Amino acid sequence: DKGGFPHYMLKEIFDQPNCLRDCMRGRLFAEDDMGGNDAYDPSTGYADPNVHNDVVLSAVRNNRDRLLSASRFIIVACGTSWHAGLIGKQLIEHYCKIPVEVDYASEFRYRDPVIYPTDVVIAISQSGETADTLAAIKLAKEKGACIFGIVNAVGSSIARETDTGIYIHVGPEIGVASTKAFTGQLTCLILLALALGHTKGTIDEKEYVDMIHELNAIPAKIEEVLKHNEDIRLLARTYTYATNFLYLGRGWNYPVALEGALKLKEISYIHAEGYPAAEMKHGPIALVDNMMPCLFVATHHKGYEKIISNMQEVKARGGRIIAVVSANDDEVSKIADAVIEVPDTLAPLAPLLSVIPLQMLAYHIAVEKGLNVDMPRNLAKSVTVE
C-alpha cells in the first residue's frame, strides 16, 4: 500500500519521521521540559519513570564486557549501508574512543583480512540477505570475532548469524532505492555509540544529555525538511538535462554526499560522483564546467568555511551550485544557484537531516525523466548473488 503516494520511494521518504520514532522507542529516553519522558517502553505502553535522559540497548547491556574489551570495531556492509557505516565509524571513534575500520563486505571477504578474536564486527544490512555481507560475517565468526548486527529484516540470514545486535525497526522497505533504512541505520549507530560511550565513560555527561534531546527532536525536524518537497520538485526540473553531477561534503556530511550521488545514479541514471569536498582539487575539479551541477552539503558545522571556498572554486569555473544549508544561512545563498535549508542540529546528527533533500532531489529528477523509481533497471532489492 503506497498510502496515497505515487511511489513507494516517496512514501518511504515521508515515513521517515515515524520510522525513526519507532526505531528509538524503548531505547531513547529523553526527559522533556515538563520532566516527563517523551519516549516510552513499548512493553508497558508507559514511559519508564525510572529512566531519565538515557539510551538503553539490551545488546549493549548484555554484552557490555565483550563490547568494551574490543580492541577494534570493523564495519562491513554494501551500498547505502556502507555509507551509514562511514558515519558509524565517526560516531564510535568520537564517543567510544575505539578504532573503527569500514570495509565493503565484498572486499573484506576476499582479501584475507586480519581478524582478531578481540574484534567486534558490525554488519549493517537492510535486507539481512546480502550475500557478501553474510559471507563476511561468517568469515569473521570463524576467526573468533564477535558479530554485531544492525539489520532491518527480522529473522533474516544475517540477523541469525550474528551474536547480538539491534534491529532497525523501520518496517519493510519496498522501494529499491534505500531511504528510511539509511536514516534508521544512522539512528541505530548513534544509539549504539551513545550507549557504549556512556557505559565506557568516554562521553561527557552534558554532551550525552544534549545528544539525547537533539536526537529526540530529529523526527520533528525531518518533518520540517519534508515541507520543501514542492520546492525540490520544481528545482529538479532544472536539472533533468544533466548527464553528470558532483556531490561534495566534508566531515559528517561526506558520507551524505556519497549517498546523495548513489541515489541519483540508481534511479535517475545520471552519472554522479560523491567526494569529500577537499579532494576536489586533487582531480575532479578538472571536470567542472557549466554543464556539471555540483551539490554541496554545507550545513553550519566544522569545515563550513572551507566548504565555502570549495564552492567559490566551482563557481569560478562556471559550475552550477545547489547547496543544502542550515537554517538562516546567509553566506551560501550569495554563491549558490539554489539552496535548500534544513533545521540546525548537533554536528553528528546533521546527516539525518541533510540526506533528506538529496533523497527528494533524486526522486523528483527521476520522476521528471519518466523513470520507474521503485524498480530501477538492473537493480534488485536484495543482492543475494555474489
Ligand code: F6R
Ligand atoms: C541503494 C541500495 C543498495 C543497498 C545494498 C545493501 O539504495 O539499496 O546499495 O544498500 O545493496 O543492501 P542491504 O542493506 O540489504 O544489505
